[in-house]
Each structure stands twice: as C-alpha cells, then as structure tokens.
Amino acid sequence: MAETIGAASSLSLGERMVRMQGYQGLRSVGFAAMPRPVRALPSPCSSSSSVVTAVSTPVKPDPTQVKRSKVEIFKEHSNFLRYPLKEELETEAANINEAATQLIKFHGSYQQTNRDEQPSGKVPNRLYLVMDDLADEFGIGTLRLTTRQTFQLHGITKFNLKTVLGTIIRNMGSTLGACGDLNRNVLAPAAPLMRKDYLFAQETADNIAMLLSPQSGSYYDIWVDGEKIMSAEPPEVVKARNDNSNGTNFPDSPEPIYGTQFLPRKFKIAVTVPTDNSVDILTNDVGVVVVSDADGEPQGFNIYVRWGDGKNPQMEATFPRLGDQLGYVPKEDILYAIKAIVVTQREHGRRDDRRYSRMKYLISDWGIDKFRGTVERYYGKKFEPFRELPEWEFKSYLGWHEQGDGAMFCGLHVDNGPSPLRGSLNITAMACPALPLCPLAIAEAERGIPDILKRVRAVFDKVGLKYSESVVIRVTGCPNGCAGLTWPSLDWSIWLGGTPNQMRLAETFMNKVKLHDLETVLEPLFYNWKIRRLRRESFGDFSMRIGFEKLRDLVEKWEGPAEARPRFGLKLFSDKETYEAMSEIAQTQNKTAHQLAMEVIRSYVASNKLAPESE
C-alpha cells in the first residue's frame, strides 16, 4: 500500500519532533497537487474563532505521494471544521454545499439525520426527555437507537439544526464527532452491573472518549455561539492528551492529537470485560478488554486491532475481518497506548482513497508485527504478551438481572421495524432505517424486515425447525452495514457464517439473489442444518463446517426435503403428571415415555379398527 501523507516514517522520532515544530508542509505540498490554488485557511468564518496557522499534519517529503481525497482538502481548509459550514448554515438555501456536508458529519449530522452519542450508552433522564421532545418538535417524531449506543434523530431541516444541536449540548448530550473522520462513540457494555471490571470498562470508555474528543472549540462556536459547555475532565486524561514525550502531538495546534487533517477515516473503539461481547468487539478498529486479577481487581487491558486485506476489488474488499491481538498494557498506560494507535493511523493510514483508509487496511498491508512496532514507538514502551481470556459469549441482558448491589435491572427488547413480531428470531434481528429515511439506501430494510422474518419463520416451519430455534438476521439498505454487518442486502446478497457471539463475522454466500427467491436459498440451507447439524451447532458454525461450496451445491440441486413426511401435529403429554407417570412405566421397560405412548396408541388404533364394510 502506498503511504500517503503522514510523518516520514524513516525519520527517527526525535528528528520528527524537531521537524514538526511550525511545520507548514502539508499545505504547500497539497497546493501543488490541487487543480486550483485555494488560500490556506480562508477565514470568513466566525469572528469568535481565531484563525489558526499553527501546525498541520506533516507530509512525507516524496512529492509523488500527494494524491489526496477531496475530503482531505475540505478538512485542510476548514479552519478546524468551521469553514464553510457556519456560512452555509446561514444561507437561505435549503441545503448546504458539498464541503459543508462533509464537515457537518464531524459535528454529528448526516443529511437530515443527527446522532447523539453517549460513551457506554449511558443517557441521563433529562437528556432522554429532551431528545424525545426534539424528535416531536423538529424531527419526524421517532428516535432511533443505534448499535453504537447512539440516538438518531431523523428529518431535522437545516434551519432547525442550530436549535436542535444547541439544545442537545446544553442538556449534556453531544453529537460531536458522531460521523466524521475521528474517534466515534466509545462503546462499553451498557448493563449497569456493579462489578469492578464493568465499572472500570465504563470509566475507561469515558476517559478514551474525552481523550480523543476534538479540542479546537469549533463545535461550540457553531452550535452554541462559542459557549463552552463541557464536563470537567479527569487530570489523567488532560495529562495523557498533552503528553508529547514520544512525538505524538502537534504541540502548538488547537488539535494536539488530530492536527488539521484529523484521521484518514472514522475510528471506532469498544471497551469490554472478558466473555461479554455485547459490544461486538471485532467490528471496532480497537477492542479493549479489562483484565482483572484473581480478586476481580482490574489490572490492565488486552488490546485487539481489526485488520482486513482489501485486495478484492468488489464490495467484499471493505468487509471486516477478524481482529488481531496487539498486546497487553497495564491499566495506567491505556490512554497512552490508545493514543499511540490513533497516531499510527493518523500518520500512516491512506488518505488518497477513502475506501481503503480505515486502519484495518494499514494493518493488513504492514502485518501486525510492523504495526505493533510502530505503535510501540509512539507508546514509548513494548506491549506485554496478550493475557489468556475465556471464550466470548453473546449477552443480550434481556429480562431481569441482579445488579450486584442488591438492586435489579431489566433489559427490554426494542423491536426493529414498524410492525413488530414476537419470537426468538426477533430478539437478534436488526435492520437499518434505509428507505425512505436514509439518503444512501438502495433497498428496503427496516420496512422490509417484518415480512422477511415472517418468511424465514415460514421456512423454519416448513423444514421442521422449532419455534425456539434462531438465526441472527441483519438487513441493511446498502453495504454500509449500519445494522451490524451480518447480512447487508444489495440486490440481496446473502452472507452466512457469523457466530451468535459475534466473534466470527459473516461472509458473502450468494450475490444478486432476488427477494422473491429468498425461500429457494433458505429452505435447503435450513433443512440441511436441521438434519445434519452437530449437537447445539449454530447455523453459522454449521455453514462454515460444511463449506460454502457444498452449500451452494445443495441450494442448486434442491428439490424439496428428501422424505417430505407429512407432519401430523400430534402433541403428546400436554400435562406434566401424565408424562411423569408414563415415563416411570417406560423406564421399567427400557423405553422412552414417547415410545411407550406411541405403542399404546398404535395398539389402541389396531384393536379398534373398523372392519371393512361388507357388501
């Protein structure tokens, strides 16, 4: 992979620090590559915002490496995300221009959709009520919960944006950074368990969110006229942000970690505790797992990073691959280690082609050892070996649970889609909003999922799978995978092989399946799962064990269940007492209760069979 802008990796860190002081390289090199020169930092923006001419992300000296995506140029000229957003918001036009559209993502708005993010999913009551009112007053009356523990408000027009965002900020919410090229909402298990490791995971998520939040103040300039409404930061967060002992920072910049260019692409972090994969850890760029000692006292963290090769020119190229083990850090080092990872991506992630700008491509290109080595230079220490951890589980937290402090909490299921259907399929099914709410949608998802679940349920019935059986179904209206990339639909691609605990993600099984052909694919798959699976084998594990090639063959040659035995629907033993009595007798004859009952019924039927009518 070509390295594009970023620090010269061949220089030692010491040299790099020297060169970074007052460095203006990006701008001048960037200009040479641009079709028409633009002034460095146009400043018709707010009078309250001072024009900053300080440090920007340095570039490699090689002038051939200056190809950059358009968004990089918008960021560079934005005066830290202000220009031309502020001006565009003040025009009479219904929309804002392209540059402002890119910038407003950093502020948490995406074409009439606004995201409020709360680290580890905690929402104060007041903020919830405020969001609810805003949805009624300025949106379309709906408030959507997202898999990244954020709220989404839909249908906010440009003219109401300032009121809506201002109200959220004043009520201690934040949309800052919800959609741009920077760290997104930091996830942690949302369950209010009063266990030391859970509390520590949530505290760490909060601290990482603060560490990586933008510092230049443009957010407050634009939405609340420069008023700084921020909660106090713990001193260790401020110290970690300002620390430049390993050449991570732009010391004179209003954005000490991000510089003018921010990150090449969005960046996602989740923190959790061993076994709890409620945060879908491997879909994050960085996964952080609390490691505790035998007394349950948190001692440090295992860190995973996500990688993917992107070699395939197709859509698959941008599909997530499994995370890799970076190493272990003691707890006091976590903010420094996270910052080092972010800076490695800032410096070396691709900025020429946004399709390949996520950190996973950098890791895949370099290999984990080179990546780890570079991170260690910014971290200033070596990672310790990964600590052994138990198996992951999918925890839904539905229903009542002990909190650990004598109180209980209750997890409620929020159905996706407009007409909820009950049942085990629905508990894990998820759809993104898609049509008509999402401007990027090319297929139905939320509106279509109730019908899809009904059809899947019908296939279950047909092949004889029980009502309590389940597969995880995700439907999205485009490949962005907003519903947790398990089953995006692009002219209906079908992806299989994800595990229920989300530690293996689904892969493409078939492309271009027409919606009306869904059953022709699912029926043979589910039928074979039913008759060939191992004990307790999930559908995903089954698919991987049999192999996609064999499964495709089964789909192609499918002519209905082999012995399509009619189902008579005779349900024995609807009362427990009879069952137990029958079971007792059956045991003495070395039979099951069911076998004995069938014998009794058969002999009863035989002895009462009507003689054929004589003529």
Ligand code: HEM
């Ligand atoms: C309707 C408005 C929405 C729009 C316009 C939208 C837009 C996008 C875009 C453009 C991406 C890809 C971003 C990138 O690769 O940089 C994305 C990813 C994502 N969105 Fe949405 N989204 C919307 C709704 C939602 C909702 C409602 C949820 C959650 C329920 C959601 C959760 C996510 C997640 C988790 C990802 C990341 C997937 C991954 O790469 O791991 N989005 N969204």
Ligand code: SF4
């Ligand atoms: S997956 Fe695509 S269609 Fe669905 S909400 Fe995300 S961007 Fe929109």
